[in-house]
Amino acid sequence: xxxxxxxxxxxxxxxxxxxxxxxxxxxxxxxxxxxxxxxxxxxxxxxxxxxxxxxxxxxxxxxxxxxxxxxxxxxxxxxxxxxxxxxxxxxxxxxxxxxxxxxxxxxxxxxxxxxxxxxxxxxxxxxxxxxxxxxxxxxxxxxxxxxxxxxxxxxxxxxxxxxxxxxxxxxxxxxxxxxxxxxxxxxxxxxxxxxxxxxxxxxxxxxxxxxxxxxxxxxxxxxxxxxxxxxxxxxxxxxxxxxxxxxxxxxxxxx
Amino acid sequence: xxxxxxxxxxxxxxxxxxxxxxxxxxxxxxxxxxxxxxxxxxxxxxxxxxxxx
Numbered sequence: 001x002x003x004x005x006x007x008x009x010x011x012x013x014x015x016x017x018x019x020x021x022x023x024x025x026x027x028x029x030x031x032x033x034x035x036x037x038x039x040x041x042x043x044x045x046x047x048x049x050x051x052x053x054x055x056x057x058x059x060x061x062x063x064x065x066x067x068x069x070x071x072x073x074x075x076x077x078x079x080x081x082x083x084x085x086x087x088x089x090x091x092x093x094x095x096x097x098x099x100x101x102x103x104x105x106x107x108x109x110x111x112x113x114x115x116x117x118x119x120x121x122x123x124x125x126x127x128x129x130x131x132x133x134x135x136x137x138x139x140x141x142x143x144x145x146x147x148x149x150x151x152x153x154x155x156x157x158x159x160x161x162x163x164x165x166x167x168x169x170x171x172x173x174x175x176x177x178x179x180x181x182x183x184x185x186x187x188x189x190x191x192x193x194x195x196x197x198x199x200x201x202x203x204x205x206x207x208x209x210x211x212x213x214x215x216x217x218x219x220x221x222x223x224x225x226x227x228x229x230x231x232x233x234x235x236x237x238x239x240x241x242x243x244x245x246x247x248x249x250x251x252x253x254x255x
Numbered sequence: 256x257x258x259x260x261x262x263x264x265x266x267x268x269x270x271x272x273x274x275x276x277x278x279x280x281x282x283x284x285x286x287x288x289x290x291x292x293x294x295x296x297x298x299x300x301x302x303x304x305x306x307x308x
Contacts (some may be wrong), residue, residue: 015302019293024307035279043275058274065278085307095307104285107279115274121268218282228307232296235304 019228024221031217034147036212038207046203055119060207062112063214065105066134070176071219072102073137073168076144077200083158093234095165096148097227102168102220103141110134121185127176130186137171140164150172 049056079095082088113131114124122234125131148161179188200208264293 001304015305016307017297018296019297019307020285021307039275041275047283054271057271061275061278096278101285104281108281111277115277119270136278222282222286222289225286225293229289230294232293232300232305235300236296239300 001137006044008093019232021227024224027221027224031221033041034210034214038046038210041203041207041210049204052120055116056204057207058112058116059101061215062116062159064211065112066109068211068215068219069102069105069109069137070172070221072105073141073172074098074224076102076165077167077169080162080168083162084166088232089158091225092162093230095162096230097223099141099144099148099165099168100226101222103138103145103218104222105215106134106138106141110138112224112250126185128185130175130184133171133175133178137168137175140167142170156235168173 028047033126038060042057045059046060049251052059075097075098077147079091079093079098082091083095083255113134117126135137150160151157152214177185178184
């Protein structure tokens with residue numbers, strides 16, 4: 001059986017009017033399931049820690065968020081290098097999207113760290129090497145985003161932002177190593193502090209790894225959508241520029 | 256019963272709940288803002304320039 005429609009053959013497919021696609025829909029669905037599993041194990045099934053008590057449950061989202069922030073910074077530095085080297089617009093947009101998502105996860109890391117510090121250390125904040133270097137990382141990311149918006153000329157702002165973006169990975173190395181290089185209140189790494197050995201096990205280790213998977217999926221979903229928004233914004237800006245040039249030419253021809 | 260509820264609300268649980276709400280709340284807000292911006296911009300870009308896979 002066939003269904004006849006009155007639609008003309010030359011109707012143009014409007015394409016997706018969102019930044020979503022089949023891939024991101026599947027990714028988003030899997031991420032939601034992973035978050036539900038994380039909540040079940042992280043808040044209900046895993047036991048309280050002998051020393052930290054229930055506060056250990058904050059670490060199931062804090063540690064993966066910090067890792068996601070580092071990955072975002074790594075993407076931004078990589079994209080910045082590739083933009084400066086090959087003038088790749090695609091990589092410049094990856095760098096920009098990575099920086100914005102990394103900023104979100106750095107804020108999450110700092111806030112959850114403070115909420116963990118209050119019941120564990122008795123204070124929300126200390127000027128400890130790990131906390132201070134993470135705050136500096138956030139300032140650097142905000143600086144990158146500010147520079148990226150400063151100039152109207154794409155080439156100028158992309159180049160300036162890429163130079164700031166180069167500083168992110170060295171800063172991440174300082175953040176990561178700060179607990180080894182200086183005496184800090186912040187604890188040393190729980191995972192892989194001594195080769196592949198971990199200082200947690202059982203359901204607590206499982207909850208932490210579920211946190212890594214759930215946050216990684218959310219990170220990827222946000223990164224893809226943010227990249228597509230940046231891509232669309234560049235297309236709109238490019239079209240606006242082309243229209244302005246055409247208008248000027250038309251004015252010149254009629255004069 | 257009330258002792259159990261008070262015990263669960265007190266101590267470190269408020270910090271745990273606040274952390275989890277902040278984490279997934281901020282992600283949700285970021286996601287919503289990004290999707291809405293994407294929808295707005297999509298209308299201004301020709302379909303051949305926004306083919307996602």
